[in-house]
Amino acid sequence: MSFERLDDEQLDALKEVSSIGMGHAATALSQMIGQTVMLEVPQVTITEIRDVPDHLGGAEQLMVGITLQILGDARGSIMLLFPKESAQRLVSSLLGKEEKELVMNEMTVSALKEVGNILASAYLSALGNLLNRTLIPSVPMLAYDMAGAVVDYVLIDLSEEGDLALMVETDFIGDPKQGPTVKGHFFLMPDPSTLDIFLNSVGVAS
Amino acid sequence: MSERIGIAQFAIGHKPQVLKAYGLGSCLAVALYDPEAELGGLGHMLLPKHARYGGVGAVGKFVDAGICQMVDALEQAGAQRHQLVAKIAGGANMFESAHQTLIDSIGARNARSARETLDSLGVTLASEDVGGNRGRTVAFDLASGMLMIYCARDNSEISI
Numbered sequence: 001m002s003f004e005r006l007d008d009e010q011l012d013a014l015k016e017v018s019s020i021g022m023g024h025a026a027t028a029l030s031q032m033i034g035q036t037v038m039l040e041v042p043q044v045t046i047t048e049i050r051d052v053p054d055h056l057g058g059a060e061q062l063m064v065g066i067t068l069q070i071l072g073d074a075r076g077s078i079m080l081l082f083p084k085e086s087a088q089r090l091v092s093s094l095l096g097k098e099e100k101e102l103v104m105n106e107m108t109v110s111a112l113k114e115v116g117n118i119l120a121s122a123y124l125s126a127l128g129n130l131l132n133r134t135l136i137p138s139v140p141m142l143a144y145d146m147a148g149a150v151v152d153y154v155l156i157d158l159s160e161e162g163d164l165a166l167m168v169e170t171d172f173i174g175d176p177k178q179g180p181t182v183k184g185h186f187f188l189m190p191d192p193s194t195l196d197i198f199l200n201s202v203g204v205a206s
Numbered sequence: 207m208s209e210r211i212g213i214a215q216f217a218i219g220h221k222p223q224v225l226k227a228y229g230l231g232s233c234l235a236v237a238l239y240d241p242e243a244e245l246g247g248l249g250h251m252l253l254p255k256h257a258r259y260g261g262v263g264a265v266g267k268f269v270d271a272g273i274c275q276m277v278d279a280l281e282q283a284g285a286q287r288h289q290l291v292a293k294i295a296g297g298a299n300m301f302e303s304a305h306q307t308l309i310d311s312i313g314a315r316n317a318r319s320a321r322e323t324l325d326s327l328g329v330t331l332a333s334e335d336v337g338g339n340r341g342r343t344v345a346f347d348l349a350s351g352m353l354m355i356y357c358a359r360d361n362s363e364i365s366i
Binding site: 053058060067142144148155160 | 230232252253267298341343
């Protein structure tokens with residue numbers, strides 16, 4: 001299945017599937033940080049690989065990126081991106097002490113990877129239940145750098161099979177009434193060969 | 207006058223143009239310059255070898271095929287191959303895996319593919335800033351042939 005041939009119904013199905021997965025992930029996150037977490041409506045974007053960094057808010061924006069591979073019955077990547085300030089707030093609330101600067105040490109890296117792990121596991125297990133497939137997250141990997149540099153690693157896998165990326169993006173944000181918020185982007189980037197598995201399982205195969 | 211080069215793209219031009227590629231991780235920026243003609247090009251490449259991946263999609267995303275394409279374009283624009291000098295930057299390993307793997311990271315393979323391709327074309331590799339685990343933004347000044355490399359994380363800048 002190539003990305004450019006997806007019709008509206010199939011795109012809607014992907015949004016819906018992602019919505020459900022993200023709902024579970026948001027619950028997990030809100031329990032971790034003790035704040036309500038709100039979700040934006042997911043967006044499905046099919047874009048040239050070279051335009052992906054722009055979708056993430058610009059190639060030079062400093063971000064914490066946590067990536068996991070999807071293993072099991074389907075293949076793809078999950079990328080979780082936190083702008084620098086949000087990552088700092090996340091670390092503060094997880095470690096229970098106010099950090100003025102985002103310092104990347106063993107403790108913060110491990111805490112942030114754990115966030116990635118919990119969100120991805122919640123997302124994939126909801127997705128797997130829905131699709132009746134086994135989806136397992138790999139060990140998370142983390143990088144803190146320019147958005148472009150953080151995501152090109154994921155783009156390499158995709159570019160081996162074509163020039164387009166399909167991103168199912170969900171933005172989430174903590175409740176602004178409960179103090180400084182955490183904002184993040186959650187991306188599901190299925191491999192082209194995996195897309196059929198998703199679409200077949202929700203009954204909108206082409 | 208500056209032009210932005212996205213992933214899998216390249217551009218050629220002459221002074222006083224500046225060619226830029228933003229946020230390179232394991233991607234590789236290849237800069238080629240003919241100092242006599244004051245003519246040069248910058249490419250932003252993603253994968254090491256064209257043949258290895260069955261050549262799916264844009265040629266410019268492959269280091270080896272992209273370099274050949276750039277050299278051709280520069281020669282057509284009036285550059286002399288024996289005068290060309292190359293500089294490369296990028297090829298980092300952004301996500302350090304907990305487990306040491308036997309195969310090199312994709313960044314290291316991109317850099318190696320560039321060295322091999324330049325060598326086979328008889329183009330001198332003048333300098334390089336590759337590897338490590340930091341992202342880079344590069345700006346190639348076609349007036350001087352200098353490649354400026356900026357790292358946002360530690361806010362540092364070098365020129366090669």
